[in-house]
Amino acid sequence: MLTATNPEPTSSQMRLLIIEDDRESAEYLAKAFREVGHVAELAGDGEEGLALAQSGDYDVLVVDRMLPKRDGLSVIGALREKGDTTPALILSALGQVDDRIKGLRAGGDDYLPKPYAFAELLARVEVLSRRRGGPSEETSYRVGDLELDRLSHQVRRGATEITLQPREFRLLEYLMKHAGQVVTRTMLLENVWDYHFDPQTNVIDVHISRLRSKIDKGQEHPLLHTIRGAGYMIRDGMR
């Protein structure tokens, strides 16, 4: 599951609670999160998980859907009922759209079917933790000399105006909203296109390369980076 190239930590340290009954997967996850610099704690069943989540201060909860003693969705439901809004990502062996909708309705913030790549999980958890922190909806984004105005739909790189198709604009908008964070192909497909299936071919890569040719072509410092084995990231290379 762990990809060959471990993605570098892209955001500040997070405190995670992993509620997962399979000991081996739980420890693997905790180890992987610690390796990229985060703090991860473990709970082996729903009751323990709920107790820990209520007492501790976590940035993100990673909750397995099927747990002994208390179902994962019910753990999240109980937290939400008490006004706890800690972002929660649901892990589930049930990967279908209906199950996903059920999970999100129960108060989950994201849903990842098993088996998953760790890079995918990491990227999603980091986005969730960031969402919690900063102001969520800004009217414009800026990365290096690239500027995107969400109101006038204008994009400029330095002094040059860049014309984008509507979908390209949304793609760039999503990438810039999560600037400095890894964004996976599935995340893009879900958030920019609203599809939850897995295309067999490299559709997303082609969209990215088109976007890249519009914003990075001929530039000294490329902003849109491919993170091997994980996805993409927009970042000011000069940082």
Added chain:
Amino acid sequence: MTAFGKLIRTTAFRLTLVYLFLFALFAASLLGYFAWNTRRMITEQITETVNGELSELDQQYSRGGIRGLVFAIESRAMRPGANLYLLTTPQGQAVAGNIGSLQPGVMNNIGWANTVYHRLDENDSKNHFALVRVTQLSGGFRLLIGRDLEERQRLFGIVAKAAQWSVAIVLLLGLGGGIFVARRVLHRIDAMTGTTQRIMGGDLSERLPVGRSGDELDRLAGNLNAMLDRIEALMAGLKEVSDNIAHDLKTPLTRLRNRAEEALADAGNETEYRAALERTIEESDGLIRTFNALLMIARAESGQARDNMADFDAATVARDIQELYEPLAEDNGLALEVQTEPAIIHGNRELISQAIANLVENAIKYGKPAEPTEGVKPSVLIEARRDAEGVKLSVTDHGAGIPEADRQRAMERFVRLEASRTLPGSGLGLSLASAVAVLHGGELRLDDAKPGVRATLAMPGRDVEQAGV
């Protein structure tokens, strides 16, 4: 259970018993009502006759005195089928009439009475019953006039006999009919039970016997047979799928294992290990995709996705997919075009999008013409149309096409036509599209686009007005 025990436990037999009881009750009450009414009528008639005679004799008495009365009574008593008469002195001595003996005390009470009597001219000891009226005449004489009740009695006898017979006949016919029907039903049910037991024993090809009468049992048997057909088809599908899964998952799993083993044995440095591990991950991702596709097909085929249906415009789906795949098609030297008209459909947007995406991926993979025309970019066309038949979402390419003979087979799971073996793919794309079409009450059609393939999801649509769009 004994044969008889089984028989009386049948629904038909129990119903018969209930009906039998109801019919007997009905017959009894009908006869009872008839008897009671007749009795009332006869009594009324007697009362009238007696009253009439009394007034006549009373007149005789006032006209001709006791002598005239005696004379009149004697002459009336002589007539055949005469009524009953008795005239007594104030001392209770009989003066005239045709009654030999009476129940004691009858003459002491004025008014109506039922009594036992004997006629003067009868010597038998048999009791006769009569309805009589006793009146007091002036001078202390008492006059009794009455009528024999034999008629009434006889009528009762007839009614009672009729009741006995009718109950007996109802019971006999009812029980006989009940047993007949129950045995017939039991016989057929036994046959069905036998068959179902054999089916449960594992022989799914058995079918229930269906008669020609078209009654409820035949309809039931017909429906059960249809259900068995469906189950058998599903089982066959399941077996085929599990065979195919076994094959198509085991092959990459074996490859996976071999690579890992090989890396363990041969890899000398980190770079080689790394490469081996990366290939392993790639391979397992492919496996996961195949697995997901299979699950999705299974879900579409089982109809579970029906929970998540809504109205949407198929034209939007077509345009969205075109927009998603256009750059990829471009990279592959193809122009991906879209033509739509509003086509509202009730369904699962996600599944339909995925089905169209699969068709487009196929078209991009196989849609390049064998002999490209100079200067003309080959195209793939996505269409959303609405016609009398319903909504049609189609993807047309101008590639080599699929030979007519292979079209049906192409939609089966894991089938990859020879031409496609060299390109990546799970062989599940068309099966998923087909399963999605079936889930929405339609079908996947593969037609010759001369040259190329036109793959169409033909599904029933929704009226625009009806959907309120």
